[in-house]
Structures are given as structure tokens and as C-alpha cells.
Amino acid sequence: MSRRIRSEQRGEDGFTMIEAVVALALVAVVLAAIGSLVATNARGVRNLEQHVTLAQIARMVANTIPRYGDALPDELAGETSGYRWQMRASPLLDAAAVPGSRFIAQRVELRVKSPSGAMVSLETVRLQNRSELR
Secondary structure, eight states: OHHHHHHHHHHTSSOOHHHHHHHHHHHHHHHHHHHHHHHHHHHHHHHHHHHHHHHHHHHHHHTTSOOTBOOOOSEEEEEETTEEEEEEEEESSOTTSSTTOSEEEEEEEEEEEOTTSOEEEEEEEEEEEGGGOO
16 A cells, blocks of 8 residues: 555656646746847837938038028038038029019928938928029
8 A cells, every 4th residue: 555655745746848848838928928028129229210310410400501591502512420411402483483472482301310321311491582693
């Protein structure tokens, strides 16, 4: 009888090999899911930082555009902190649309491209003195 009690107790002493393997597999699946979430989060943060930097460069370049009716160049391009930018100005409306006006609306398109290739494009309107037109 003592043999029988001992053999029953041996089976309940610890985990079986299959239970340990299943537990390890569950831990591996959970760790893989957490790793995937962290990687996705890191990519999102990197993309967000890149977008913010593009917007800051675009705002900085847009602040250099002449104001108060001064002449706008037809096209400008340059590089700031490794980010290439291009600005184009073109008439928004036909110049004869408002013949008595001192100003003409100009469409200003600004494109900024990061070293990695991401791009942001902005469009705004500026007034230009009719006398400043080329």
C-alpha cells in the first residue's frame, strides 16, 4: 500500500514536461505580441517626428516669403538642415479680374522633402502689388 501512495504522490509533485512546454509557448506568444507592439509604436513615433520636422522646416521657409505686397519670386529653391525645399508663385486669378485693385492674389506652393524622401506640400495665398508684377 505504501508503494501505491508514493507513486500517486510522485505524479502530483510538480509540472509534467507537457505543461512546462505549453507554459513556455504561451510566454513566447505573449512576448512576441509585446515586441510587435513596441516595434509598431517606435515606427509611429519616428514617422510623427519626421512629419513635425517637415512642418517646422516648411513654416520656417514660409516665413521668409515676402509680405506686405512686396514682389514674389516666381520660383525659389534651397536646402535647410538637409531638407530640400521648393517654392513657386503663380497668379491665383486672372490679373484683369479686378481691374481697380492695387493687389493681385498670388498662389504660393511650397514643397519640403526630407533626406529620407518624405515630403510635405503646403499652399497659401499672398497679395502682391500690381506695380511689382514682372
